[in-house]
Amino acid sequence: MSTYLQHFTDDLIGLNIGFLFIISITISIVISILGFLPSIFLTAFNISVFGLWAGIAISIVGESLGAIISFFLFRKGMQLAGVDRILTNKYFLKLKESSGKEWILLLFFFRIVPFVPSSVVTIAAAFSSISIFSFTAISSLGKIPSLLIEAFIVANLLDSKNGNGLLMLGAIVVGLVYFLYRLKNKRK
Structure with missing residues (x-):
């Protein structure tokens, strides 16, 4: 881990660890509800602050709670931006038309x-x-393998010489893509 990230992590650990846990879970729930933000940066935060296995566990709990709360909100008819685009998504249609096993x-x-x-x-x-x-059981179990893959990629990036730069570049690219997406939609 780079010196800068180590100092940042040390400063965070000086804060109440329970407070950081609640903040992480809350951010994960917000990411799930919004539906367009990648969680990899939160996973990186969790691993760097809580350690590999605790960070993975916290990411799984946060994403599972986020999925449950999102499910409940969507089920109750909450209208979110972009829902009509999602309704034509091939994954959505395949899931919606399926049943049972x-x-x-x-x-x-x-x-x-x-x-x-x-x-x-x-x-x-x-x-x-x-x-x-x-939904809760299947979704939570399904998130575990995907989060493990994501966590090990993040852990390797954090341990590599250029990992922090790659994570920062990724955050900038995601932010730029989102900004351009919003700009394009405003023009329409």
């Missing part, structure tokens, strides 16, 4: 694959007949 397998598969948008899966579940209990 096929739904369980698809939900688990889409949670495992890191590049399938989490919000699409959650919205599809909210529009289906799946119970919140089934």
Whole structure:
């Protein structure tokens, strides 16, 4: 870990660890509700502050709680920006048209694959007949492999000589893409 990140982490650890835990879980829930922000930066934060295994556990808890709360909000009919675009997404349509064991397998598969948008899966579940209990269990189990992959990538980046620069570059690229996306939508 670089000297700068180590000092930053040491300063954070000086804060109440319970407070950092609550902040991390809250940010994870917000990321899940918004549906367009990647969680990899929060996973990097969790690993650098809490350590590898505790950081992974906190990321899993946060993402699972975020998915449950998002599911509940979507199920109750909360109108979010971009929902009409999601309704035509191929993953959404496949999930919505499925039922029974096929739904369980698809939900688990889409949670495992890191590049399938989490919000699409959650919205599809909210529009289906799946119970919140089934959704919680399957979704949480499906998040574990994907978060493990993400966590080990982040851990290797944090340990590498150029890892902090790569994470910073990634954050800048994500921010720039989001800014351009919002700018394009405002013009329409």
